[in-house]
Amino acid sequence: MENPWQLFLDSLGPIALAGVTVTVPLALLSFALGLVIAILVALMRISVNPIVSGIARFYISVIRGTPMLVQLFVIFYGLPSIGVTLDPWPSAVIALSLNVGGYAAEVVRAAILSVPKGQWEAAYTVGMNRTRTLTRVILPQAARVSVPPLSNTFISLVKDTSLASLILVTELFKVAQQIAAATLEFMVVYLAAALVYWVICLVLSFGQSALERRLDRHVAR
């Protein structure tokens, strides 16, 4: 049997490589798309039109009320039975984006509502319409408020990408599983995988602090 310490170091390389080339891009892309969905859903949710806000409410409820794994399986294994067959990678991106969209929508909604009503009125009184008020006045202020909770969402997402291994995406955890199956050193290999996830999330936390400081320059707290 190989030296466990040596195996740990040896497996770190391929696991980290899969982390950087698959897990991180999957998380980044899904988060970016999810954020767009979240902003749209949040705006629908605060709409005065009951049908529009009802649709948003329903979407959020379904996403939050069903397991991520089930959502992935519906898209990857379920859709082919109604004639829609997607590759693992796009399936994972779609499922993760929709999932993030549902969770982040509530964060974005709360952040928008946290901006004082006087800001809307001041924007209206200088002549802005609703869209311009949102993009120029409300969302920039909501952004600062939503950085900490959205960072949590993002960190959860990074870890949730491990579920994509179950729909055949060769991401970080899938690579770890393959090495573990070949060597039967489960403890060592999965600890190596855990370490890589942890390092990725640490880097993200630093990014969060930097972003908060940057946004804080403009506003007294």
Next chain:
Amino acid sequence: MSLADDHTSTADRLLTARGLRKSFGENEVLRGIDLTLHRGEVVVLIGPSGSGKTTVLRALNGLETPDAGEIVVAGGPDIDFAPTERVPARVQKQKRLALRDRSAMVFQHHNLFPHLTVLQNVIEGPWRVQGRPKAEVVAEAQALLARVGLADKADARPHELSGGQQQRVGIVRALALRPDLLLFDEPTSALDPELVGEVLLVIKELADDGWSMVVVTHELSFAREAADHVLFMDGGVVIEQGSPGQLFGAPQHERTKRFLTRILRPLDGD
């Protein structure tokens, strides 16, 4: 003959509001308000809190839609809020927006945009919304800032300013829109007492320069000095109106007298 004496004349009338009514749920805030203002005039609204003063101002800026009544601004728009008439919401909204184009509001809490610089706050309306040339707008903004003593604050963020400075920027932001009518909603109520004077002074200077304005305030000394016409409101109606001399010197109604006494001699009781 002072302006206040011919306050009812129709010559050079800028603003006429008639029969404004507004309820929030069960609470009837405005119960038929009439108000006229001639070009260059300063009309001051006084009254206890909850009397509807602020709601009148917000209606004039299109931030609130009255349930009934009409607002006519010389040169348009002419808005009828008659509830019987089936006016599509879209048309009503367009009219409210047209109303907003004619006036500019200074809020009790300055409501400056905290993520923008002072200059950006000021040019946002005239440049980005009204679409005037940026160079022209910036030059005008800087001149206005200099005028209120804030020439060196153009690149500061609102939170770096004192309350009085913030409110002066709020005034400049309103002026930069080149409105026909300035609306002040208790512009000094949120300020520390020592900062009130600098803001009132700016407003007084604007009044002297001939700006038309409606001011809601509790600063009676300001009303006495700057107003052409004072309205005392209580319970959603105008109880009494007249020149500052008439209203403060010889109030006719018991409620006016009681209010003035409470403000001027708060410790006396009644």
